[in-house]
Each structure stands twice: as structure tokens, then as C-alpha cells.
Amino acid sequence: MSDPLEQVFTAVDELSSTFIVNLAAAVAIPSVSADPEHRKDVFAMGKWLAEQMKAIGCIVESRKNPLGKQEGTEMELPDILLGHYGTDPAKKTVLVYGHYDVQPAQKEDGWAAEPFTLTEDKSTGRLFGRGSTDDKGPVLGWLHAIQAFQKAKVDFPVNLKMCFEGMEEYGSEGLEELVKQEAKRYFADCDVVCISDNYWLGETKPCLTYGLRGVQYFNIVVAGPQTDLHSGVYGGTVHEPMTDLVGILASLVASNGKILIPGIYDQVSKLTAEEQKLYENIDFTLEEFQKSIGHNVNIKDNIADTLMSRWRFPSLSLHGIEGAFSQSGAKTVIPGKVQGKFSIRTVPDMTAEEVSKCVKTHIEQVFNTSGSKNRLSIEELHAGAYWYSSPNHPNFQAAAAATKRVYGVEPDFTREGGSIPITTVLAEIGNVCLLPMGSGNDNAHGPAESIPKRNYIEGTKLLGAYLYELSRTDLNV
Amino acid sequence: MSDPLEQVFTAVDELSSTFIVNLAAAVAIPSVSADPEHRKDVFAMGKWLAEQMKAIGCIVESRKNPLGKQEGTEMELPDILLGHYGTDPAKKTVLVYGHYDVQPAQKEDGWAAEPFTLTEDKSTGRLFGRGSTDDKGPVLGWLHAIQAFQKAKVDFPVNLKMCFEGMEEYGSEGLEELVKQEAKRYFADCDVVCISDNYWLGETKPCLTYGLRGVQYFNIVVAGPQTDLHSGVYGGTVHEPMTDLVGILASLVASNGKILIPGIYDQVSKLTAEEQKLYENIDFTLEEFQKSIGHNVNIKDNIADTLMSRWRFPSLSLHGIEGAFSQSGAKTVIPGKVQGKFSIRTVPDMTAEEVSKCVKTHIEQVFNTSGSKNRLSIEELHAGAYWYSSPNHPNFQAAAAATKRVYGVEPDFTREGGSIPITTVLAEIGNVCLLPMGSGNDNAHGPAESIPKRNYIEGTKLLGAYLYELSRTDLNV
Numbered sequence: 001m002s003d004p005l006e007q008v009f010t011a012v013d014e015l016s017s018t019f020i021v022n023l024a025a026a027v028a029i030p031s032v033s034a035d036p037e038h039r040k041d042v043f044a045m046g047k048w049l050a051e052q053m054k055a056i057g058c059i060v061e062s063r064k065n066p067l068g069k070q071e072g073t074e075m076e077l078p079d080i081l082l083g084h085y086g087t088d089p090a091k092k093t094v095l096v097y098g099h100y101d102v103q104p105a106q107k108e109d110g111w112a113a114e115p116f117t118l119t120e121d122k123s124t125g126r127l128f129g130r131g132s133t134d135d136k137g138p139v140l141g142w143l144h145a146i147q148a149f150q151k152a153k154v155d156f157p158v159n160l161k162m163c164f165e166g167m168e169e170y171g172s173e174g175l176e177e178l179v180k181q182e183a184k185r186y187f188a189d190c191d192v193v194c195i196s197d198n199y200w201l202g203e204t205k206p207c208l209t210y211g212l213r214g215v216q217y218f219n220i221v222v223a224g225p226q227t228d229l230h231s232g233v234y235g236g237t238v239h240e241p242m243t244d245l246v247g248i249l250a251s252l253v254a255s256n257g258k259i260l261i262p263g264i265y266d267q268v269s270k271l272t273a274e275e276q277k278l279y280e281n282i283d284f285t286l287e288e289f290q291k292s293i294g295h296n297v298n299i300k301d302n303i304a305d306t307l308m309s310r311w312r313f314p315s316l317s318l319h320g321i322e323g324a325f326s327q328s329g330a331k332t333v334i335p336g337k338v339q340g341k342f343s344i345r346t347v348p349d350m351t352a353e354e355v356s357k358c359v360k361t362h363i364e365q366v367f368n369t370s371g372s373k374n375r376l377s378i379e380e381l382h383a384g385a386y387w388y389s390s391p392n393h394p395n396f397q398a399a400a401a402a403t404k405r406v407y408g409v410e411p412d413f414t415r416e417g418g419s420i421p422i423t424t425v426l427a428e429i430g431n432v433c434l435l436p437m438g439s440g441n442d443n444a445h446g447p448a449e450s451i452p453k454r455n456y457i458e459g460t461k462l463l464g465a466y467l468y469e470l471s472r473t474d475l476n477v
Numbered sequence: 478m479s480d481p482l483e484q485v486f487t488a489v490d491e492l493s494s495t496f497i498v499n500l501a502a503a504v505a506i507p508s509v510s511a512d513p514e515h516r517k518d519v520f521a522m523g524k525w526l527a528e529q530m531k532a533i534g535c536i537v538e539s540r541k542n543p544l545g546k547q548e549g550t551e552m553e554l555p556d557i558l559l560g561h562y563g564t565d566p567a568k569k570t571v572l573v574y575g576h577y578d579v580q581p582a583q584k585e586d587g588w589a590a591e592p593f594t595l596t597e598d599k600s601t602g603r604l605f606g607r608g609s610t611d612d613k614g615p616v617l618g619w620l621h622a623i624q625a626f627q628k629a630k631v632d633f634p635v636n637l638k639m640c641f642e643g644m645e646e647y648g649s650e651g652l653e654e655l656v657k658q659e660a661k662r663y664f665a666d667c668d669v670v671c672i673s674d675n676y677w678l679g680e681t682k683p684c685l686t687y688g689l690r691g692v693q694y695f696n697i698v699v700a701g702p703q704t705d706l707h708s709g710v711y712g713g714t715v716h717e718p719m720t721d722l723v724g725i726l727a728s729l730v731a732s733n734g735k736i737l738i739p740g741i742y743d744q745v746s747k748l749t750a751e752e753q754k755l756y757e758n759i760d761f762t763l764e765e766f767q768k769s770i771g772h773n774v775n776i777k778d779n780i781a782d783t784l785m786s787r788w789r790f791p792s793l794s795l796h797g798i799e800g801a802f803s804q805s806g807a808k809t810v811i812p813g814k815v816q817g818k819f820s821i822r823t824v825p826d827m828t829a830e831e832v833s834k835c836v837k838t839h840i841e842q843v844f845n846t847s848g849s850k851n852r853l854s855i856e857e858l859h860a861g862a863y864w865y866s867s868p869n870h871p872n873f874q875a876a877a878a879a880t881k882r883v884y885g886v887e888p889d890f891t892r893e894g895g896s897i898p899i900t901t902v903l904a905e906i907g908n909v910c911l912l913p914m915g916s917g918n919d920n921a922h923g924p925a926e927s928i929p930k931r932n933y934i935e936g937t938k939l940l941g942a943y944l945y946e947l948s949r950t951d952l953n954v
Contacts, residue, residue: 217807226771232895236792239774250727255847294703297716297850315713320802330694330858370732373774381807418709
């Protein structure tokens with residue numbers, strides 16, 4: 001008897017046209033969570049997905065969103081689908097997460113065809129349609145993996161628990177609450193977690209993602225005169241809040257990206273030789289990076305340093321100023337009160353408390369030495385923790401083995417610079433591996449979203465292979 | 478026979494109730510130049526004013542605005558009224574300027590009564606109504622001065638030329654063009670110019686204004702990535718335009734108002750002991766100043782230094798940033814292109830060319846040393862020259878003598894921090910004196926605009942006395 005995984009792969013290939021038909025049916029439901037007009041479609045999509053799950057033997061609970069109505073509206077939040085397939089106590093239990101809602105899309109934004117009609121482009125080998133790669137393709141991938149095991153008559157290697165939400169593109173409202181409620185109940189027996197909702201770096205090389213940066217968002221408020229003043233009448237006579245604020249903002253970060261706040265880098269974990277090597281072998285070029293930013297304004301002159309700056313070092317960005325003149329043209333105002341917004345992307349082993357302390361101490365020191373008589377306050381608008389999992393964890397070893405089986409190459413081990421808040425929540429349940437299906441050029445939130453047909457079909461094999469490899473992996477190393 | 482000026486003053490007192498009736502009629506025409514709905518009222522006001530002028534014997538030309546239609550609209554710009562009274566070659570010729578349009582006003586903005594109904598408040602002695610002090614009261618003051626000389630049967634002491642426009646509150650569109658056209662024709666024989674369109678510093682002490690600061694407005698453009706980027710994905714890897722811009726803005730001015738651009742102060746005329754004395758005797762207190770800014774954020778701890786900072790030294794104000802996040806809330810954007818707006822208030826003997834040169838040299842130097850790969854450009858959006866006239870000019874001596882006659886005190890000699898662009902244009906015709914009628918608390922552009930009844934009636938005497946004193950002054954000293 002041949003390798004059971006080869007039989008599953010053969011089944012995927014045989015079923016591939018069905019899988020594309022299923023994706024077309026999913027894309028055809030415009031489940032745009034941000035648009036009240038489409039809320040009914042989000043519910044319809046949840047219902048359709050639950051039926052697909054049941055049809056292949058999953059047990060599905062459509063949980064009412066714990067927050068009930070969407071904040072500030074009379075709209076019901078969509079259900080969160082909890083499903084499971086298999087309850088064999090001898091098998092490991094894997095939790096997978098995905099979302100069935102999508103970003104808005106209108107043809108005139110730059111789509112060649114209707115965004116909610118799945119359209120294959122033979123010349124590029126891509127399947128175009130909103131949700132094709134984010135995240136309907138990967139969500140269906142998990143179900144199709146089950147179908148392929150069934151068709152190949154290969155014993156399903158794990159117990160699969162599924163958590164699919166319908167508000168991801170609008171802040172995942174209610175999901176954290178539900179996960180926390182169920183962490184010790186529904187999710188209590190999950191050994192590891194897998195999320196397929198991100199992308200390869202480029203077009204050709206598969207990757208596994210083991211880290212995300214966190215974020216702490218600050219607002220500096222400088223208040224001076226009671227109201228805005230005329231700069232002709234008052235310029236030179238009053239401490240201007242804009243002058244103070246700009247002085248503070250300029251003290252935070254240098255043009256080369258170096259954070260100038262004392263103490264920030266002291267908290268950053270040291271780069272090891274082993275980790276350094278991960279970056280040097282990653283399949284991504286400076287040219288690809290420059291293309292993605294549309295200009296040659298990269299700070300580092302090689303891709304390894306660029307990726308480290310993006311993933312494993314903190315950064316500080318100045319986002320803007322509230323309360324000052326921001327229109328086009330020329331207005332001679334002295335703003336009476338201004339607010340400067342900036343955020344710091346955080347990495348291991350920074351702590352939110354220490355970052356806040358360093359930020360506040362530094363800003364107060366800069367302001368106090370300015371001699372200004374204005375009033376300063378510093379607010380922290382939100383904070384989200386970074387997430388980091390060792391790429392040597394057995395969960396990643398299983399995913400890497402699966403990648404090698406399907407694509408014939410070792411995956412790149414990558415991190416991402418942004419945060420996916422649900423990851424840190426799910427990390428409370430078990431080790432999380434981010435296992436992307438789509439490619440780096442899928443334009444997930446933009447016009448003409450697509451997924452390469454290869455990524456969709458081979459990606460389905462990848463998800464199945466991951467579950468198979470995981471079942472053979474010792475989690476206790 | 479008694480002092481002829483006393484006879485004129487008596488006539489003003491006898492006519493005072495008529496003068497208030499006239500002001501009420503003028504206020505009742507809502508000649509709001511900024512509001513298309515009221516454009517017909519601006520025309521109506523011009524017609525009414527021309528009739529008033531003709532009724533007392535002026536020869537009036539209603540000149541079509543040289544710009545024709547208002548830019549970007551199909552609306553005709555209001556006429557500019559040119560009038561003259563007297564053509565005696567033995568007399569001096571005085572040009573007076575005023576405007577018959579007003580700022581917008583709505584009762585709900587904070588008016589106790591209807592803004593376009595002149596309302597006397599006996600408790601404060603003030604006449605409330607839009608345009609009462611800015612500038613219908615002063616414009617009528619000139620006409621009423623003529624009437625008072627007529628009633629007193631005192632020979633009118635000068636030839637009076639008048640220039641009254643209807644677009645002052647909306648940029649004086651077309652006025653400069655007309656004045657330049659007529660400088661060598663209609664205005665060619667004018668010896669001096671008087672403008673009554675500003676205010677005393679406070680409530681009690683009359684003043685004459687001999688200087689205005691100029692303004693040069695700059696826009697610094699820093700462009701980097703092709704579009705806005707996500708700060709999670711790109712933070713730390715690209716030169717961020719906001720970081721560069723904020724670094725430049727912070728290098729321009731200190732919290733204590735000191736301009737940090739090398740070369741700016743080298744051009745500022747030195748303070749003489751005589752000039753210093755002018756500031757020390759001015760009737761204005763630090764408490765009044767703090768009240769006007771609504772807080773104690775004054776830079777200087779005495780009023781003389783405060784007034785010098787406001788009037789005779791340059792200042793630099795940062796107005797705001799275009800292209801960055803400026804709303805409330807928290808957005809994690811890296812703006813791809815940002816524009817920083819600032820302006821410098823200029824004073825004697827700065828030149829626009831030298832200021833531009835210093836600004837550009839400094840900014841380029843700061844940017845070049847930052848090591849940024851972004852693109853910088855510096856635009857000068859507009860420039861208006863400062864205006865300065867010696868307070869010892871005979872035109873001011875006449876105005877000072879008139880003030881002493883009417884109010885019994887020497888006026889303060891003041892400057893203003895803002896610019897009144899038409900002043901520099903009229904200064905081409907002859908020495909300009911700014912001779913205010915209203916008080917510092919008239920709230921000219923705000924709700925509940927008013928003029929003290931005393932200022933309106935004694936101010937009419939002041940304008941008449943000025944013309945009388947001027948006729949007896951040797952202009953060739």
C-alpha cells in the first residue's frame with residue numbers, strides 16, 4: 001500500500017474542480033462585514049459555511065456573538081461557527097481558525113471582472129474574486145482536506161476543532177470574548193493551533209510565520225492658549241503648542257528609523273547567530289521590497305537587515321497631528337491645542353509597562369527642558385502584545401515537513417511586522433503556527449484580489465499534510 | 478469768533494442722533510461679502526453709501542471691480558466707490574480708505590440681539606451690530622465729519638478723496654488692481670493717506686498705528702513611499718516622510734519663540750532707545766494680554782517685551798501638516814507624502830528674498846544631514862510685505878494733535894503683528910496713518926460686534942480734527 005498522504009494528494013487533485021466550484025459559491029456571497037447593506041450576506045455566508053461543514057460530517061454550533069449587537073448600531077453581529085470533526089481520545093486535537101467575511105469591493109476600484117464572481121485567468125493561473133485568498137480559500141481548504149481524506153479512505157489523522165468568525169475585517173468584534181469563555185471548555189482539549197490567514201512573502205517560496213510585532217499607540221496632548229490664535233497678532237508672544245509638540249515628536253525617532261527614546265533597545269532580545277541565519281536564507285529581494293513601497297526609500301541596503309527591521313526590531317512611526325491646520329492651502333493659525341499620534345511596534349522581550357515608562361519619562365524630560373508654559377499630557381490609546389513562537393516547536397516542525405512534502409522545499413521561517421490580535425488570544429490555548437495558503441501578490445485587501453490556482457489546490461494538500469505530519473510528531477519535546 | 482474746531486465738535490454733538498440713525502441704516506444692510514446669498518446686499522450697501530456721499534456733496538464714481546467676476550464663480554464682484562469732496566488747489570488732498578462689507582453673523586453664534594439691527598446697550602454704552610466698528614462706523618465717520626463742517630459753516634480744511642471697497646472681508650479682490658491703475662491718475666494728487674479700520678489696544682487709550690508685520694508662508698513637501706503604508710508592515714524599514722518633516726519643523730523655532738534659522742535676525746533693524754521708550758509707555762497690561770489669550774502662556778514677563786515680540790520682531794509659527802493622519806482616534810498609517818506649513822512674520826529691514834534664501838538654505842541643510850532618501854521640496858505659498866511709517870511723520874503729528882484735541886491725551890503709538898495688505902499698496906500713494914475709531918474689545922470679527930457710542934461720536938470728531946490739523950501741518954519736514 002502506497003504512502004497514505006500520496007493517496008490524499010491524489011484525491012485533492014481529483015476533487016480540484018469541485019473545490020474551485022465551492023470557492024466560486026463562497027465568493028458569490030458578498031459577506032462584507034464593514035457594510036451594513038451586506039450584513040445579511042455575512043449571515044448568509046455563515047449559514048452556507050455551516051451547511052458545508054455538516055455535509056462532510058462536522059458537528060457545528062452556530063454561536064451567537066457574545067457582544068450581541070454591533071456597538072452603536074441595531075445590527076446583530078454574525079454568529080461564530082464552532083465545529084469539530086472527530087473525537088478520538090487517542091488522536092491529537094488541532095484548533096484551526098479562519099474567517100468567512102471579506103473586505104468591501106467594487107468593480108470600479110480596479111477589478112477586471114465582477115469582484116463577487118470567481119474568475120480564472122489562464123495566463124496568470126490566478127483565481128480572481130473577493131475572499132479568494134482572504135480568507136474563504138483557506139477556510140474551504142480545511143474542509144476540502146477532510147473531504148480528500150474521506151475520498152482517499154485514509155483515516156483522518158487528528159481531531160479537528162474549527163473556529164470561523166464573520167467579523168475579522170471589522171475588528172473581530174466578540175471573538176476574543178468567545179475564545180476566553182471557551183478556553184477552558186470547548187477549546188480545552190486542543191493541543192495546538194493553526195491559522196491560515198496570511199501570505200507568503202513572494203510568489204514562489206512557501207513560508208511559516210512564527211512572530212508578529214505588538215503595538216503601543218500614544219497620543220501626546222499639548223494645550224496652550226484657550227483657543228486658536230491669529231499668528232500675526234500673537235506670533236512671538238505665546239508658547240505655541242505646535243512648536244512644543246513638534247519638538248517632542250522630533251526627539252522620538254531619527255530618519256534612519258532609530259528610536260531615540262532611552263531604554264527602548266535595552267529590552268530587545270539579542271540576535272543569535274542561529275536567528276541571523278534564518279533571515280539570510282529567506283527568498284525575498286531588495287528589488288521586490290522596493291517595488292512594494294513604490295520607491296527606493298528603504299533604509300537598509302540588504303534584505304536580511306530590512307526583514308529584521310520589519311519583524312524583529314521595534315519601530316516608531318509618527319502618524320499625524322490632530323488639532324492643527326491639515327487642509328490644503330495656507331491658513332495663518334496658531335492652534336491652541338494639538339495632539340500628536342505615534343506608535344511603537346514592539347518585539348520580544350519588551351514589556352508594555354516598561355515601554356510606557358520609557359516613553360513618558362523621555363517626553364516629560366524633553367518638554368520640561370523646553371521651558372514651555374503650555375500643558376502636556378500623554379495618553380496611551382491602545383496596546384496589543386507581540387506574539388512569538390519558536391520556529392523549532394513541533395507544531396512548526398510538522399508544518400515544515402508538510403511544506404517539504406507538498407512543495408519540495410524547506411519553507412522560509414518568517415515573521416510579520418503588523419499584529420493580528422486574535423493570534424495572541426489563541427496562543428493561550430496552545431502553540432500557534434501561521435500556515436499561509438496564498439502568495440505575497442494576492443492583493444488581499446485591494447482591488448483584483450486573487451489566489452494562484454496552484455496555491456489553492458496545493459495549499460489544500462498542505463493543510464491536509466500538516467494535520468497528518470502533526471499526528472506523527474511528538475509534541476512533548 | 479471761537480475756535481473753528483470747537484464749532485465742528487458742537488455740530489457733531491448736535492448731529493449725533495442722526496449719525497446713530499445712519500449707522501443703524503448701514504448695519505441693517507447685511508453686506509456679507511463671503512456669502513453668495515448676500516452678494517446682492519453688498520451691492521445694495523454700495524448703492525446706499527454712494528447715495529449718502531452724493532447727498533452731502535461728494536462726487537462719486539462707482540467703479541466696476543477690475544477683476545469682474547469672483548474667481549471660480551459667476552458672481553460679479555462689488556463696485557469700488559471713488560469719491561471726492563473739494564478740489565481747491567490751495568488745500569492738501571487726503572485719501573481715506575474704508576470698506577462697506579462685513580463678516581458673516583448669525584444670532585445663534587452668540588449675539589444677544591439681531592446682528593443686523595443696531596442695538597444700544599445703555600449699561601455698557603455700546604452700539605451692537607455687525608459692521609458697527611468694522612468698518613461701517615468709521616466709513617460713516619468720514620462722511621459725518623464733512624456734515625459737521627457744513628453744519629458749523631467751517632470751511633472744509635482739505636480736499637478729501639475716498640476709496641471704499643466691498644470685498645475687504647474676502648481678500649480685497651480687485652482693489653490692488655484698481656489702486657495701481659489709478660495711482661498716477663485719480664490718486665495722483667493725494668498728499669497723505671489715512672485708514673480708519675483698526676482698533677485701540679484696550680478700552681480707554683487712543684492710539685495711532687505706524688507699523689504692520691509682513692508675512693511669508695512656506696510649505697515643506699517631503700515625499701517618500703508611493704502611497705501611505707501600514708506602520709506594522711513597513712515601520713523601521715523605510716525613511717518616513719513624517720519623521721523627516723517633523724525634524725525640519727523642530728529645527729525652525731524654539732518654544733521661547735526664537736527663530737533658529739541662521740541669518741533671520743541679522744536683517745532686523747536695531748532697537749533704538751527712543752523706540753524702546755514708545756513701548757514702555759503704552760497703556761496695556763500683561764493681565765489684559767493674558768486675558769486675550771485665555772491663559773498664562775505668554776513668553777515675556779512684561780508688556781513692553783510682549784508688544785515688541787508682537788510688533789517689531791519677527792516670529793515663526795508652525796500651522797500644521799497636510800497629508801498625515803489628522804482625525805481623532807488612532808490610525809496606524811505611515812503617510813507617504815506630507816506637507817508642513819509655517820509662516821514667518823517679517824519686520825524692517827528684512828527682505829523677502831533674503832528670508833527665502835535663509836529658509837531654503839537652512840531646511841536643505843537639515844534635510845541633507847538627516848541622511849534621508851525621501852524627496853524634499855520647499856514652496857513659498859504667499860508673501861506680503863511689512864509696512865512701517867515713522868511715527869514722527871507730519872501725517873502722524875496731525876493725527877496725534879487731533880487725538881489730544883478730542884480725547885485730551887497723547888495717543889499711544891502702536892504697531893500690529895498682522896498684515897493689512899492694502900496698507901502697503903496705499904503707501905505707494907503717500908504716507909499712511911492708521912487712525913482707529915473703535916476700541917480693543919469691539920470683537921470685530923466675532924459675535925456681538927459693537928462700538929462704544931463714545932468712540933463712534935468722539936471718533937467722528939477725531940476724523941474731522943485730523944483733517945483740520947493736517948491742513949495746518951507742514952508736510953515738508
